[in-house]
Amino acid sequence: MQRVVLASGNAHKLREIGEILAPSGIELVPQTALGIAAADETGRSFVDNALLKARHAAAHARLPAIADDSGIEVDVLDGRPGVYSARYAGARASDEQNLKRLEQELALVPNDRRGARYVCAMVYVRNATDPSPIVCEGHWAGRIAHERRGNNGFGYDPVFFVPELGLTAAELDPGVKNAMSHRGQALRALLAALLGVQAGIGAVS
Numbered sequence: 001m002q003r004v005v006l007a008s009g010n011a012h013k014l015r016e017i018g019e020i021l022a023p024s025g026i027e028l029v030p031q032t033a034l035g036i037a038a039a040d041e042t043g044r045s046f047v048d049n050a051l052l053k054a055r056h057a058a059a060h061a062r063l064p065a066i067a068d069d070s071g072i073e074v075d076v077l078d079g080r081p082g083v084y085s086a087r088y089a090g091a092r093a094s095d096e097q098n099l100k101r102l103e104q105e106l107a108l109v110p111n112d113r114r115g116a117r118y119v120c121a122m123v124y125v126r127n128a129t130d131p132s133p134i135v136c137e138g139h140w141a142g143r144i145a146h147e148r149r150g151n152n153g154f155g156y157d158p159v160f161f162v163p164e165l166g167l168t169a170a171e172l173d174p175g176v177k178n179a180m181s182h183r184g185q186a187l188r189a190l191l192a193a194l195l196g197v198q199a200g201i202g203a204v205s
Helices: 011-024 046-061 082-087 095-105 174-180 182-195
Strands: 002-006 026-030 065-074 115-125 134-144 160-162
Touching: 002 011, 002 046, 011 026, 011 065, 011 174, 011 182, 046 065, 046 115, 046 134, 065 082, 065 182, 082 095, 115 182, 134 182, 174 182
Parallel strands: 002 026, 002 065
Antiparallel strands: 065 115, 115 134, 134 160
């Protein structure tokens, strides 16, 4: 089994990513378990931030690293919150505070103008200076609901409405969400890329 540091201490992300990677033989170790502080997210894109986080974790853990950067883009807000999704209401804002700000900004926006998408960039680096990281992206289209629904998920999930299912992301069974979500898409692409390297996952170092 290959140990890989996950450049996050978010328990929700650890569970979602761990469930998808479970059959791969990868043992995910959250960076917080190794005493590694979060990297500064100064990038201008999801990919930039994911690479910053992965290289930071790999340097401190001396292990390969997986990192993601994800967020929500709202059409009527010209793509905001985007890379600032986790700190939309401030540098140390909670999920509740970020969600409340989004709801306030969209309070008077009609249903036909509430289109949005979740975006995820997922990266794997063999070490902190890896010159050819594996980079994969996923996108999940939907719209922002007028009211919160559901108790699953995290972040903006209670208002992210999936039209083809008639449910918010927070109402979905975790297995269904993983099959559809931006993070699930990016992770499966990353796993396929890893399995295609040399003789498979065990040969990646």
